[in-house]
Every structure is written in structure tokens, then in C-alpha cells.
Amino acid sequence: MNICIVGAGSIGCLIGARLAACTQHAPGVVARGDTLQALLRHGWRADTAQGLLQAPARVVERASQLGPQDLVILAVKGPALRAAAREIAPLLEPHTVVLPAMNGVPWWFCAAGPQLDPAPLRSVDPDGDIATSIPLRHVLGCVVHVTASRPEPGMALHRGPAKLILGEPAGGTSERAEQVCDVLRQAGFDVTHSGNVRSDVWYKLWGNLTTNPVSALTGATIDQILADPLVRKLCTDAMHEARTLGERLGCPIEQTPEQRHRITASLGAFRTSMLQDALASRPLELDAIVGAVHELGLRMAVPTPCIDALFGLTRLMARVRGLYPWAAANPEAGA
16 A cells, blocks of 8 residues: 655654555655755654654655655644645545544534535634545544654654554444454554544544643643642533434434543643644644534534633733734634
């Protein structure tokens, strides 16, 4: 299988290193700057609980240098997605699968939901450019349950679970999804072929949409967030709002917020991806993780006051620090 990874951060490097070291499907990778140089010098690298995985990497600066692919894994951060979507056009053939291994509400979420207005979310795809560049027929939904970091360019540090959930955006199972699942299982991932990946996306988001912005605002690790009773209550109230919204979206959640808190607390003291980005002065994935939920609440007429407050406060903090554009698309404009 011809595989290309676009985005060689912590998740991209972990997937790339596992594929290159453990399977016959050595992926190409699109990278630039320090990451490009590191991959050229050292190849794929992932520091795992089982030891260092390292393998040669086929690195290019432009996707057009690779040619058509069978599988394109998008592992970029949300703010970089529009540019990446335009760049991968030369990689797409009618059979090509695009797997977005990303956080938050994906650009395809509304188009794949029969009970929703299929118009793109302004917070995620303000001009519809991503949906135009990557037609829904190419997309395979993906949820990443992996805690990883990037200690240096071109390297992933990973401990704990390595779980991926894959499925067709509109639901059901398929042969192509099972083929991709098999390849990733060969690479050592715990992979589930889901018949309802939209619900899986919403379930992961249900936890991230509170802990990520709170951690970026405060600098606190997960254990510190959940240990503060007032902050824990804010997260709980916001999760109740998202749970109600999920029912309207066809993505019900059976757990209570407290049950989810206990699962999150079991992971120990770790920094969320948004906190890692804030500490490194990188743009925040605020729109896909929080802004999209705020916008869906407006679209579905479901009140989300706690989520709105978290979004507004984190957005303002990020703007003041230069981590979020002042002129970003305004979800409220669609209300």
C-alpha cells in the first residue's frame, strides 16, 4: 500500500515510525523546516515503552513529489488543515483514502449526519475549501486515543494506550476501512472498525472540549484540573451541555461526566495537546475542539453557556498571546 503522512508532529511521527519499523508499508512523509531536516538525518523515530523505534523515512517537501497514494494520513493540527487539504490534491486518485488523525469536530461531520444541515461549520471550514479539496467519498473517519508528545522535531514520545477507531463517516462498515485497520494493526495499534464513527468522534470530544481549554488557560495538568472542585464542576456542567447537544446530533453518550472524569483521572498527570501547544507558542486547535461545539449549539438551538464561556476566555487569551487570529471566522455570524 502506498501511504503518505502529512504532518510529522507527535501523532504523525508515531504512526510513521510504527508503519516503517513494523510493516512492509513504509510511508512517505511531507515535512518542512526543522522537522524535514530531522527526518532526513535520523529517519522515523518514536520513543515507546518497548524501546526506540527507528527506520528510514522517505521525506519530501511537497506532496506533488510523491505521486498518487492509496492512503493519505492527515496528522496536522487544525490551523494547518486548509493549506494541507489544498496541497494533497496530487496524491488523490478515485480510490485514495484520506484518514484525518486529528482532534476535534472534523470538517466532514455535518455532511455525514443525515439529521444535520450539511453546510460546513464556519469554525472548521469557513469557506468550504477543505470539503472541496477532499470530497467526502475519500474520507475515512478516525479517532485517536493516544497520549504522545514531541520532545524534538521529527520524534514522538509515547507511553500508554495506542488506540485508533476507524469507520465510514456515514456509518456502517466497509472493505476499505477493514483494509486500513489491518495495516494499522500490523503496526501495533489497537484498532477498532466502528459502525458509527461520528459517535466515537463526539465521545472523545466530550472530554477534550473542557480539559484542553482549561489547561491552556491555567497551565494545569489533568490531575490538577480535576482536583479543583470548582473547576471540576465547570467541566461537568459543560459536559452536560455537550451531552445534550450530542443527543440532538445523533451521537448520544451513556456515561455521566463523573464517570468520564474517573477515566481521565486514571491517566495521571499529563499535559493536554492544547497545553503543549500553548507552552510552545504554537497556534491552538481551539476552533475544532471548542469553537465547533459552540457553533453546533447555535445551529441546533441548544444552549451552551459554559462551553461558550470557555471558548470566549480561551480565544481571548490565545489572541493576546498571538496563538489565535483576531480576524478568525466568527461562528456567531451563522446564528
